[in-house]
Amino acid sequence: MRPASYIVIAALAGFVGGNVLQLPDLVDKVSDKFADKKSEPADFWSTPAIEGYGKIHFVNVPDYNPATTPGLSNKIVFQINRNEGDVRQPNLGLERVARVTNLYYAAGVPLDQLKFVVSINSDAVPAALNNEQFRKTYGTDNPNL
């Protein structure tokens, strides 16, 4: 009986030991995933039109550029039907709309020439609740307003 328990204890210890040795590696893997390893200069990202939302890295280019293409209607309908990530953060679809707005503006299209309409449906609908109802449902202010 005794030798059997020794073997069991040894096996368990070996297993734990092996995992502990692996641990730094695992931690590295996890932190690598989340850390912004390559640090960009402070002005790399900007939000020229919608401050704080939909960050862009603007480098002007001639092709498929709304500002250098004459005669565009600049009419866009954005459909948002999903709800990804944390509900306490702005809806990612809305962030993308902000990104497109920032890009049009940075490229040189005046804001009053943008005919942008956002259509929210399905899983994204709670993001359009008023603050009082949003608080009732999620216990926090609506970050989309």
Place this chain on the structure above:
Amino acid sequence: MRSVVSYALIAIVGGFVGATVSKGDDLYQRVVSHFSSAPADPDGFWSTPAVDGYGKIHYEPDAAFKPVVGLSNKVVFQITRSEGEMTRPNLGLERVARVVNLYIASGVPADDLHFVVSVTGDATPAMLDNAHFQQFYQADNPNLALIGALNKLGVKVSVCDQSVAFHHFPRAWIDPSVIHALSSPTTVSTLENQGYALLQM
């Protein structure tokens, strides 16, 4: 009396085993036929008439809603995903090649095609030049020959500079055969505002 009961039991068990075995064969056959190849296609069933070796098609001359000469034939293709192995061409690009093959097989000359590909999101690494693709994937970039073949037919391939930035790729790492665009959404909206049809790949 006892022996009669035993015989009966043996018979029942034997019958059961026999039935299971014969059923088993049936099952086996079903599994085999499931995994064995479908009826073989005759030679010439698949072809790649315009983009040699990419985006194989089976052309049916009497199919409905075929592309025709006289339309604007303006199409913007958006590719956002990276499916399958990185050592194979991006499946979205293969689908673009398939559409090109179908238009040309239908009789629309390559000169009449106004096709723009907009690559973004997870598909962005497929646009790296060979040296940097090698660095990440230890293999030659299998998309460059396909992009070259598309370019030769006048199909333009562009990349979303926002995705390039989010991937931390310096702009110069993108292959010179690929056009830099502000972003994929602005490429699609700019082109849709000019009458292009959007095909999500």
